[in-house]
Amino acid sequence: MSQLKNYTGSVYGGLGHLLKAYCEAQHIAVPEQLQQVQNLERFDYVIWRDLLEDLNHLNPKTGLGLEIAEHVQPKHLGIIAYLALSCENLGEALARYHDFHRLIYDGSPLVVEFNHPYASIRWEAPEPHPTQLTDEIAIALMVQFLKLFMSGENINLHEVHFVNVAPKNISVYEQYFRCKVRFDQPKTQLLLPVTEAFKPLKTGDHTLQQLLLQQAQALLDKLPNSTQLDQRLQHAILTGLQKNQYQIDFIAEKLGLSVRQLQRHLQQQNTTFQERVQQIRFMLATEYLKDPHLSLQEIALLLCYSEQSAFQRAFKIWTNQTPQQWRNNNTTYNP
Known part of the structure; x- marks a missing residue:
C-alpha cells in the first residue's frame, strides 16, 4: 500500500456528497464550503472536520454523526464499495475495509484484530483535535458500510467504545448500535463477535x-x-x-x-x-x-x-x- 502514502490527512470526495445529501434531507441550506468540495476527488481532513462542526452548529443534536451516516450509499464510498461487491462474507468485507479505509476516511490508522471471541476494530493514534463527532461518524460509516452489503441480516455488535466524555443521552448511541456503548475508554473501537465474520453478503441484487x-x-x-x-x-x-x-x-x-x-x-x-x-x-x-x-x-x-x-x-x-x-x-x- 506504499503507493497510497500521499493520501494522509484527507477524505474521499464522495463524503462531501454524503453531507450534501444529509443537508437536503434535513432541508438545511448547504454551507458554501460544502458546495466548494462537491467536485473534488479528495479534500483535506481538516476541512471534513470543519464541515461536520458547521453542520452541528446549524442542526445541533446528540448523535449527529450517526444520523448523517444513515444516508450513506455505495456511491459515497467509492473504491471500497466496488471492491465489496466481490466479497462473500462479512469478514472478507471487513478485511477489504481495513486494507483500503484510508482511501475513504484517512484521519486515524485503523487496526483490525481477531482475539476470540471478539474482533476489535479500532482507531489507534487519533487525528489532531479529535471530536466526538469525527469519532462517531467514523464508526457509524463502517457499520453502515457493512450493513449495505448484508443479506438482510443485522450486524450484532458486542460493544462500542469512545474515548470522549459521555453525553447526557447515551441511549441515542445504544439504540443506533443496538449494543452497550461505553465512553471515557482508552480507545475508540468496535467489538464484534468473531462469529459475525461468517455472515454472508449480498452481491447479486446490488x-x-x-x-x-x-x-x-x-x-x-x-x-x-x-x-x-x-x-x-x-x-x-x-x-x-x-x-x-x-x-x-x-x-x-x-x-x-x-x-x-x-x-x-x-x-x-x-x-x-x-x-x-x-x-x-x-x-x-x-x-x-x-x-x-x-x-x-x-x-x-x-x-x-x-x-x-x-x-x-x-x-x-x-x-x-x-x-x-x-x-x-x-x-x-x-x-
Missing part, C-alpha cells in the same frame, strides 16, 4: 453489480456462438478482477476446467483469454471513469494494473484517448 453484469452480457451477445460456459466465464473474470484473482489458472479452476480445456474453448470462439480479460477491463474502466471521485490511480488498482501508466497505455489502445480525455468527453455526474 445495483452496480447488476449494471456490470448487464454490460458483461452485452459483450457476450456479440459472440457468434455464445454458450452457458461463456456466461460463466464472463462472470468469473468480472468478479476475479475485483479480487485480483483473474489469471487463467484461477478462472479455469473456478469453472471446473483445466487451463487447456478453457484455452481450447476460447480458440473455438476465435478469441483468447487475454482478449476476453481486456474486454471486461475496458467495460469496467468506462464505468469507473463515470465516477469523478475515483482517481486514475484508484481505477488502475480496481482493474488490477500494477501501475497507473499501464492502465493509461491500455486505455489509449482501446479508445485512442487517455482515460482523462474519455472522462471529460463522456461523463456527466449528478451527486
